[in-house]
Amino acid sequence: MNDTMIDVEDFRREARAWIAANLEPRERVRAGRVVGEVTTHEQIDEARALQRKLFDGGYAGISYPAEYGGRGLTPAHEQAFREEAAGYVTPDFGVVGVVTMGAIGRSIAEHASPEFCRRHIPAILRGDEMWCQFYSEPEAGSDLAGIRTRATRDGDRWVISGSKIWSSGAYLADWAMCLARTDWDVPKHRGLTWFAIPCDAKGVTIRQIRQINGGAEFCEEFLDEVEVTEDDIIGEVNRGWAVTQTMLVYERGAGETATPTEPRALAPDLVALARRVGRIEDPAARQAIARAHINDYAQFHLGRRIADRLEHSHNPDHAVAAYSKLAAGVYTPLRARLGMEIGGPAALAWAIGDEAEGRPALDYLNGRRISIAAGTNEVQRNGIGERVLGLPREPSFDTNKAFNEVLRNARNWDGKVG
Amino acid sequence: MDSDATEDQRALLDVSVRFMEETCPPAVVRDAERRDAAFAAGYRSQAAELGWFSMLVPEALGGGSLSGNGVLDAALIAYLRGGRLQPGAFVGTNVVADAIARAGGARLQAEVLPALVAGEASAAWALAATAGAGSPAAGVDARTDGTGGLVLSGAKTAVLDVEPGGWLLVTASSPDGPVQAVVAADAPGVGIVALDSLDLSRRFSEVRLDGVVVAADAVLGDAGSTAALVDHQLAVAATLLAAECVGAMDAEFAMTLQYAKDRIAFGRPIGSFQAIKHVLADTSLAVEMSKAITLAAARTLGSQDDHGPAAASMAKALVGDSAIDLAQNCFQVFGGIGYTWEHDQHLYLRRVTSDAGLFGDAAWHREHLCQLSGI
Numbered sequence: 058m059n060d061t062m063i064d065v066e067d068f069r070r071e072a073r074a075w076i077a078a079n080l081e082p083r084e085r086v087r088a089g090r091v092v093g094e095v096t097t098h099e100q101i102d103e104a105r106a107l108q109r110k111l112f113d114g115g116y117a118g119i120s121y122p123a124e125y126g127g128r129g130l131t132p133a134h135e136q137a138f139r140e141e142a143a144g145y146v147t148p149d150f151g152v153v154g155v156v157t158m159g160a161i162g163r164s165i166a167e168h169a170s171p172e173f174c175r176r177h178i179p180a181i182l183r184g185d186e187m188w189c190q191f192y193s194e195p196e197a198g199s200d201l202a203g204i205r206t207r208a209t210r211d212g213d214r215w216v217i218s219g220s221k222i223w224s225s226g227a228y229l230a231d232w233a234m235c236l237a238r239t240d241w242d243v244p245k246h247r248g249l250t251w252f253a254i255p256c257d258a259k260g261v262t263i264r265q266i267r268q269i270n271g272g273a274e275f276c277e278e279f280l281d282e283v284e285v286t287e288d289d290i291i292g293e294v295n296r297g298w299a300v301t302q303t304m305l306v307y308e309r310g311a312g313e314t315a316t317p318t319e320p321r322a323l324a325p326d327l328v329a330l331a332r333r334v335g336r337i338e339d340p341a342a343r344q345a346i347a348r349a350h351i352n353d354y355a356q357f358h359l360g361r362r363i364a365d366r367l368e369h370s371h372n373p374d375h376a377v378a379a380y381s382k383l384a385a386g387v388y389t390p391l392r393a394r395l396g397m398e399i400g401g402p403a404a405l406a407w408a409i410g411d412e413a414e415g416r417p418a419l420d421y422l423n424g425r426r427i428s429i430a431a432g433t434n435e436v437q438r439n440g441i442g443e444r445v446l447g448l449p450r451e452p453s454f455d456t457n458k459a460f461n462e463v464l465r466n467a468r469n470w471d472g473k474v475g
Numbered sequence: 476m477d478s479d480a481t482e483d484q485r486a487l488l489d490v491s492v493r494f495m496e497e498t499c500p501p502a503v504v505r506d507a508e509r510r511d512a513a514f515a516a517g518y519r520s521q522a523a524e525l526g527w528f529s530m531l532v533p534e535a536l537g538g539g540s541l542s543g544n545g546v547l548d549a550a551l552i553a554y555l556r557g558g559r560l561q562p563g564a565f566v567g568t569n570v571v572a573d574a575i576a577r578a579g580g581a582r583l584q585a586e587v588l589p590a591l592v593a594g595e596a597s598a599a600w601a602l603a604a605t606a607g608a609g610s611p612a613a614g615v616d617a618r619t620d621g622t623g624g625l626v627l628s629g630a631k632t633a634v635l636d637v638e639p640g641g642w643l644l645v646t647a648s649s650p651d652g653p654v655q656a657v658v659a660a661d662a663p664g665v666g667i668v669a670l671d672s673l674d675l676s677r678r679f680s681e682v683r684l685d686g687v688v689v690a691a692d693a694v695l696g697d698a699g700s701t702a703a704l705v706d707h708q709l710a711v712a713a714t715l716l717a718a719e720c721v722g723a724m725d726a727e728f729a730m731t732l733q734y735a736k737d738r739i740a741f742g743r744p745i746g747s748f749q750a751i752k753h754v755l756a757d758t759s760l761a762v763e764m765s766k767a768i769t770l771a772a773a774r775t776l777g778s779q780d781d782h783g784p785a786a787a788s789m790a791k792a793l794v795g796d797s798a799i800d801l802a803q804n805c806f807q808v809f810g811g812i813g814y815t816w817e818h819d820q821h822l823y824l825r826r827v828t829s830d831a832g833l834f835g836d837a838a839w840h841r842e843h844l845c846q847l848s849g850i
């Protein structure tokens with residue numbers, strides 16, 4: 058922070074005026090909207106145009122470093138903008154936007170070389186570059202350090218082969234941030250490197266995967282001798298785990314609240330549902346509505362509390378971000394379940410094509426994405442238990458052995474410890 | 476609980492902790508015999524010197540808060556009290572002092588209120604009734620006596636910390652709706668019957684009213700304003716009790732976490748077993764959410780924000796459910812030792828389970844939230 062930084066409230070006033078002059082008011086608030094309704098390139102292009110407007114106005118990347126096209130302000134400024142812009146149409150890139158601006162851009166800014174940052178961050182903030190995450194693999198999800206995609210050095214080039222899966226929005230993205238193994242003869246966390254790969258590079262095949270909800274937002278990829286250069290490395294060779302840790306903190310929300318402002322109206326979607334099915338006076342439905350709303354409200358204040366803790370502590374313990382993630386992972390599916398309970402039979406079958414009536418079922422199907430993606434609830438509980446509460450770790454079978462050997466041992470697993 | 480506490484607030488919290496640790500340490504918490512009438516009077520007057528009973532009372536009436544948000548100041552004290560299982564009519568006295576400051580007539584404000592603020596007497600809110608589905612007015616019927624006064628008959632139960640020489644705020648039903656009156660605990664026709672209780676750190680009584688005559692100047696509010704005043708009292712009581720409960724939850728969790736690190740089974744600390752680790756992770760999330768929502772309620776309710784009562788009910792509901800989950804989970808982590816009288820875990824289990832049920836349980840506050848929200 059520097060002395061010349063604009064005060065949050067001054068910034069808020071400035072932003073308010075700019076927003077009123079430049080953005081369209083949102084006519085109807087789309088409560089409980091699922092991230093990921095952005096599914097076409099046309100929607101992405103629309104968002105790019107609007108993002109460009111923000112960028113030119115100085116409101117893109119508010120808390121990103123100024124030398125890379127951001128504003129160089131604090132998360133509190135960012136939050137003030139979010140609050141002021143809540144009633145307006147802002148760029149909506151769906152899940153690729155969340156991934157790009159929320160996790161990837163931040164990780165790049167913290168770990169990539171200045172040249173890399175200059176090449177990519179302004180382009181991200183302008184909306185020209187959308188990114189996706191090539192992290193998970195068919196054989197490695199929670200155990201991200203156990204990935205098997207291989208990157209081999211060949212002169213000043215690197216050649217990458219392997220397969221990735223569950224990459225949200227990859228078919229809409231321009232670039233991918235890809236984790237690969239660059240040394241197989243050391244323990245798993247010490248042989249990993251991050252690469253930037255253009256999604257249209259030779260050897261990259263991206264296929265959409267049909268999801269539980271019928272949509273096809275996440276993808277699988279086959280990487281067949283994809284060539285990149287030294288300049289495409291993010292962070293240092295074999296030191297990729299440090300980048301991963303930063304990325305996971307941001308990906309888990311870093312304490313950002315789900316809604317920009319305190320949710321005050323009693324769970325509007327569930328109240329509307331209860332009215333629609335004639336149960337607004339039914340005590341069971343009322344209890345369910347209140348329960349859902351109280352959890353929303355508590356999650357909002359939890360997010361604030363965590364963000365405050367990260368911002369005001371001299372030595373912030375980023376592991377606490379797992380609380381917001383775990384709360385979302387626990388309460389989102391619970392909320393969806395309460396919707397199904399209130400809806401009763403009307404939530405099980407509805408008029409063909411009626412999206413509003415089909416909403417509780419869709420929320421129910423989508424409810425567990427946040428319990429699984431970006432680290433499952435169980436992984437969050439491990440992190441909280443070990444890194445926040447200081448409980449001893451489980452015995453591990455793989456952290457001190459060369460990864461090659463770990464793979465051999467796993468194939469011959471006989472249940473013996475050690 | 477609150478990392479934003481001001482320097483003044485911190486200073487008050489520090490001396491309050493010292494006072495509690497000296498005056499009512501764990502040995503006294505465990506020994507009800509040592510907490511007799513003389514103890515209660517001494518505790519109360521020292522607490523009053525720290526300003527514990529002045530926070531919700533405006534300066535013009537002899538009160539005053541440190542931060543300008545008296546509910547928040549009181550909630551921070553309540554949190555510390557809960558962690559130390561403190562006795563005494565803290566919640567009751569503050570709720571009644573606030574109610575008298577808002578709606579009391581000249582006599583109540585001149586005679587009762589200064590005594591409460593100074594710790595010369597305490598007050599309890601006689602709210603709960605055995606039957607009546609949680610209606611605040613249930614259990615006691617009020618007849619008007621034709622001169623603006625009331626005649627009260629019936630009984631209230633689970634009344635917290637009624638102290639000798641103290642006052643009772645009674646919420647009763649009359650043909651014109653709910654009414655409230657401030658009655659001396661030793662007034663003619665009032666019977667205070669000590670009860671056995673789940674919680675051992677506080678005293679619970681039944682209050683019997685047998686044709687108790689209340690003069691007009693001891694009646695709070697009128698037909699038009701009483702329901703709103705009762706809602707406000709409930710919001711204050713819910714917030715302060717939730718804060719006490721969160722304090723107890725935090726202390727119980729810390730004790731359990733330490734045990735999980737120290738206790739060895741199968742050659743390793745039990746906290747390294749995932750089944751235990753995950754329960755503790757979930758429980759600590761419940762503690763964090765409980766702190767967050769209780770502070771939000773205190774901030775909102777104490778700043779004349781219309782959303783205050785809704786926030787208070789949300790906090791009470793969430794904290795109540797979380798407290799019982801926490802108590803059950805912590806008990807399980809202790810194993811056999813948790814089932815003993817000797818171990819402190821049961822004192823916390825008893826306290827937080829009682830907190831969850833007093834001044835409206837979680838289900839009651841969820842329904843109340845719906846009503847406050849106009850559905």
Ligand SMILES: Cc1cc2nc3c(=O)[nH]c(=O)nc-3n(C[C@H](O)[C@H](O)[C@H](O)COP(=O)(O)OP(=O)(O)OC[C@H]3O[C@@H](n4cnc5c(N)ncnc54)[C@H](O)[C@@H]3O)c2cc1C
Nearest residue numbers: 190191192193198199223224225426429430431432433435
């Ligand atoms: C909607 C969605 C979007 C996604 N988007 C992306 C993306 O953009 N990019 C990307 O790379 N990935 C993405 N993922 C993948 C996601 O990160 C993984 O699915 C997740 O990390 C879990 O890995 P897995 O599916 O391999 O399950 P596994 O790791 O096989 O886990 C299976 C079960 O075992 C449990 N488990 C595993 N290890 C432990 C342990 N140590 N202790 C206790 N329990 C354990 C898990 O909690 C889970 O319940 C997405 C997933 C979803 C559902």
